[in-house]
Amino acid sequence: MTISTPQRQLLADAALRERASAVVPGGVYGHMSVMRQMPPSYPQFYSRGSGARVHDVDGNEYIDFMCAFGPMIAGYANPVIDAAAREQQVLGDALSGPTSHFVALAELLVETVAHAEWAMFAKNGTDATSIAVVTARAATGKTKLLKARKSYHGANAWFTPAPAGVTAADRANIIEFDYNDIASVETAVAEAGGDVAAIIVTPFRHDGLTDQEYATPEFAVGVRAIATRIGSALILDEVRTGFRIDAAGAWEQYGVRPDLTAFSKGIANGYALAAVVGIDAFKQAASEIYVTGSFWMGGVSMAAAVATLGILTNGGIAAMTSAGDAFRTGIQTQAEAHGFTVVQTGPVTMPFLRFEDDAELSTVFAFTDAAIRRGVILHPWHNMFLSAAHTDDDIRDALERTDDAFAETRSLFPL
Amino acid sequence: MTISTPQRQLLADAALRERASAVVPGGVYGHMSVMRQMPPSYPQFYSRGSGARVHDVDGNEYIDFMCAFGPMIAGYANPVIDAAAREQQVLGDALSGPTSHFVALAELLVETVAHAEWAMFAKNGTDATSIAVVTARAATGKTKLLKARKSYHGANAWFTPAPAGVTAADRANIIEFDYNDIASVETAVAEAGGDVAAIIVTPFRHDGLTDQEYATPEFAVGVRAIATRIGSALILDEVRTGFRIDAAGAWEQYGVRPDLTAFSKGIANGYALAAVVGIDAFKQAASEIYVTGSFWMGGVSMAAAVATLGILTNGGIAAMTSAGDAFRTGIQTQAEAHGFTVVQTGPVTMPFLRFEDDAELSTVFAFTDAAIRRGVILHPWHNMFLSAAHTDDDIRDALERTDDAFAETRSLFPL
Numbered sequence: 001m002t003i004s005t006p007q008r009q010l011l012a013d014a015a016l017r018e019r020a021s022a023v024v025p026g027g028v029y030g031h032m033s034v035m036r037q038m039p040p041s042y043p044q045f046y047s048r049g050s051g052a053r054v055h056d057v058d059g060n061e062y063i064d065f066m067c068a069f070g071p072m073i074a075g076y077a078n079p080v081i082d083a084a085a086r087e088q089q090v091l092g093d094a095l096s097g098p099t100s101h102f103v104a105l106a107e108l109l110v111e112t113v114a115h116a117e118w119a120m121f122a123k124n125g126t127d128a129t130s131i132a133v134v135t136a137r138a139a140t141g142k143t144k145l146l147k148a149r150k151s152y153h154g155a156n157a158w159f160t161p162a163p164a165g166v167t168a169a170d171r172a173n174i175i176e177f178d179y180n181d182i183a184s185v186e187t188a189v190a191e192a193g194g195d196v197a198a199i200i201v202t203p204f205r206h207d208g209l210t211d212q213e214y215a216t217p218e219f220a221v222g223v224r225a226i227a228t229r230i231g232s233a234l235i236l237d238e239v240r241t242g243f244r245i246d247a248a249g250a251w252e253q254y255g256v257r258p259d260l261t262a263f264s265k266g267i268a269n270g271y272a273l274a275a276v277v278g279i280d281a282f283k284q285a286a287s288e289i290y291v292t293g294s295f296w297m298g299g300v301s302m303a304a305a306v307a308t309l310g311i312l313t314n315g316g317i318a319a320m321t322s323a324g325d326a327f328r329t330g331i332q333t334q335a336e337a338h339g340f341t342v343v344q345t346g347p348v349t350m351p352f353l354r355f356e357d358d359a360e361l362s363t364v365f366a367f368t369d370a371a372i373r374r375g376v377i378l379h380p381w382h383n384m385f386l387s388a389a390h391t392d393d394d395i396r397d398a399l400e401r402t403d404d405a406f407a408e409t410r411s412l413f414p415l
Numbered sequence: 416m417t418i419s420t421p422q423r424q425l426l427a428d429a430a431l432r433e434r435a436s437a438v439v440p441g442g443v444y445g446h447m448s449v450m451r452q453m454p455p456s457y458p459q460f461y462s463r464g465s466g467a468r469v470h471d472v473d474g475n476e477y478i479d480f481m482c483a484f485g486p487m488i489a490g491y492a493n494p495v496i497d498a499a500a501r502e503q504q505v506l507g508d509a510l511s512g513p514t515s516h517f518v519a520l521a522e523l524l525v526e527t528v529a530h531a532e533w534a535m536f537a538k539n540g541t542d543a544t545s546i547a548v549v550t551a552r553a554a555t556g557k558t559k560l561l562k563a564r565k566s567y568h569g570a571n572a573w574f575t576p577a578p579a580g581v582t583a584a585d586r587a588n589i590i591e592f593d594y595n596d597i598a599s600v601e602t603a604v605a606e607a608g609g610d611v612a613a614i615i616v617t618p619f620r621h622d623g624l625t626d627q628e629y630a631t632p633e634f635a636v637g638v639r640a641i642a643t644r645i646g647s648a649l650i651l652d653e654v655r656t657g658f659r660i661d662a663a664g665a666w667e668q669y670g671v672r673p674d675l676t677a678f679s680k681g682i683a684n685g686y687a688l689a690a691v692v693g694i695d696a697f698k699q700a701a702s703e704i705y706v707t708g709s710f711w712m713g714g715v716s717m718a719a720a721v722a723t724l725g726i727l728t729n730g731g732i733a734a735m736t737s738a739g740d741a742f743r744t745g746i747q748t749q750a751e752a753h754g755f756t757v758v759q760t761g762p763v764t765m766p767f768l769r770f771e772d773d774a775e776l777s778t779v780f781a782f783t784d785a786a787i788r789r790g791v792i793l794h795p796w797h798n799m800f801l802s803a804a805h806t807d808d809d810i811r812d813a814l815e816r817t818d819d820a821f822a823e824t825r826s827l828f829p830l
């Protein structure tokens with residue numbers, strides 16, 4: 001058997017990398033930088049997208065299972081969402097006050113998210129988690145924030161995973177517990193000595209470099225009970241999970257409702273928007289904090305969000321789930337056929353993939369490198385994202401290519 | 416003489432306010448909320464803008480001297496900028512990596528801003544000031560941040576002017592000095608005991624509720640010399656002033672160059688974008704911090720920024736300055752004709768207006784209320800903004816209306 005190892009031209013990409021390195025620290029920074037922690041064949045720069053497919057700047061097409069790390073949730077260049085946004089864009093985005101979309105979107109979130117009785121808007125996921133924390137402190141008059149070890153809640157000095165430039169004071173009010181370990185939450189509460197403003201938690205454990213882990217019902221119910229008992233806020237960080245599990249709230253399945261929820265990423269299908277929703281008991285405090293941003297009242301992303309939520313709550317999440325199911329099943333079957341044991345965790349709309357006995361990630365790096373050269377964007381150590389625009393054809397084409405990628409990987413790691 | 420006191424229909428506005436109050440804390444929050452600290456006749460909700468004019472949701476037109484609090488700098492619905500943005504929007508905004516606009520804009524900022532040797536992008540002005548601070552800490556290994564008392568540098572817990580929800584730890588590393596008082600900077604340095612990561616300062620003092628104050632040359636040169644002497648970064652916060660004074664840097668007039676500058680607001684004419692630029696000595700540190708956001712790599716606002724900077728550096732700032740000069744002169748002449756002494760301070764592109772002997776703001780509230788009812792958006796206690804799209808006709812029409820507004824104000828406060 002001859003194994004093909006396709007290559008692509010990445011000439012424009014290479015030229016842009018060189019220019020970027022001259023004028024941007026690290027070339028490209030943040031979660032989209034591929035230069036430091038990704039297999040070698042990943043393109044860095046993209047030009048366009050349509051449905052579930054994107055093109056890099058050299059014109060190569062990919063079926064995209066990263067979805068811009070989450071913002072794309074109903075398809076690149078979705079015609080319905082883009083038309084709604086465009087209708088407001090020609091009228092104006094940043095004006096000297098909000099538009100009617102501000103009210104319409106707040107009403108829609110209150111109607112859609114089970115616990116939501118009010119909403120506020122911002123631009124970054126970090127804005128949303130931070131507003132929730134500040135609101136919780138204003139409401140409770142307490143200080144400490146309890147979070148799970150390694151859980152990502154944003155990239156400001158409170159939360160960023162890198163230590164560079166962060167001071168001890170920035171973290172002085174954060175106490176960590178272990179995800180799915182209620183005893184460790186109680187220990188953190190005791191350490192705080194009653195001064196807990198909020199417990200912030202993601203709906204499932206979606207840390208990088210490790211199997212994704214659902215919240216146990218005991219954990220979800222338990223943190224809710226603890227927050228209520230000690231008079232602190234329960235903040236659900238749905239920046240990543242929002243509208244990819246349950247539009248009413250990712251913990252509705254456990255019958256657990258938070259006091260405050262942070263959304264961003266997929267809420268407007270890539271238009272820059274974040275939202276905080278909360279229950280009435282926190283509304284007065286939320287009106288007393290001062291948070292704002294130059295572009296937070298812009299109507300375009302809010303019009304886009306109304307259209308996006310309409311799609312997601314009318315079959316979009318079901319379509320995404322169906323596509324994710326088919327992809328997971330296909331990958332599992334292919335892996336076995338090629339003699340690999342892969343471990344797939346997390347919701348099928350936010351899949352995480354690793355190979356067994358691959359502590360150094362060499363197998364998964366080889367596999368995702370082989371896939372990217374065949375036009376499939378996967379991630380070797382971060383959860384991926386499905387969208388409502390991943391069609392049967394997209395999944396079939398992607399699986400044809402991953403089958404070849406498994407074959408190439410097997411040729412590099414013979415049995 | 417009969418004084419007309421025009422009224423407008425604000426029925427749609429009133430209906431939206433009522434709906435907003437039900438689902439948003441405080442109805443509208445942040446710097447665009449008019450319900451708590453503004454004269455009674457201001458509309459809260461807008462529908463569209465074109466050039467220097469905006470329409471509220473009831474269809475009333477205004478000549479806008481707030482420019483969305485700064486983001487609008489080259490005209491609402493600017494055809495050149497919107498075409499550049501639209502060209503990328505139809506291809507895609509948030510993709511699974513940056514576009515070529517990321518590189519082009521970084522190169523343009525390095526070319527345009529005198530001290531800039533690199534650039535990074537984000538979404539909020541607060542992102543930009545915060546990234547500059549974290550970069551300074553990473554580069555210097557020091558902790559404290561020196562800022563001027565009352566200077567606004569953003570709305571996160573480090574900077575927000577409201578105390579609600581802010582902890583002592585959030586402010587533990589901030590030491591304040593007085594703007595234009597070098598001795599007070601030295602006192603702050605001494606208090607920090609050598610542990611100063613950065614001095615952050617606005618190009619002029621543009622605090623609300625007070626006359627705007629240019630930096631004295633001694634102050635600008637002095638903070639530069641102190642930062643250099645003690646091995647800390649000088650951060651210029653140009654979020655508000657950026658590209659409204661000098662595209663090369665607002666302190667070029669003093670021959671003073673900062674190490675890091677924060678931009679946002681006008682940089683992309685209302686498309687959500689922020690930027691940090693810096694000198695090479697801080698580039699390595701900037702590559703070591705972890706900052707990112709879901710939408711920070713989006714190409715649309717970067718394409719808009721390239722077009723915006725092209726307009727501003729090719730006559731745009733001059734046009735804005737000329738319009739601001741004419742408006743200031745006209746207001747001064749009218750005030751005197753009506754027997755008022757008004758005090759206008761700050762750059763003509765960012766004017767601040769107060770009435771003498773008006774400590775309770777009753778005269779300026781009456782005047783700006785009279786102006787808004789005649790279709791001119793002014794601000795009674797915050798700096799205003801001109802744009803490159805304020806035409807001679809806009810200034811002439813505005814001044815016709817402010818003349819009437821002065822007359823109405825005089826009728827309320829007879830000599």
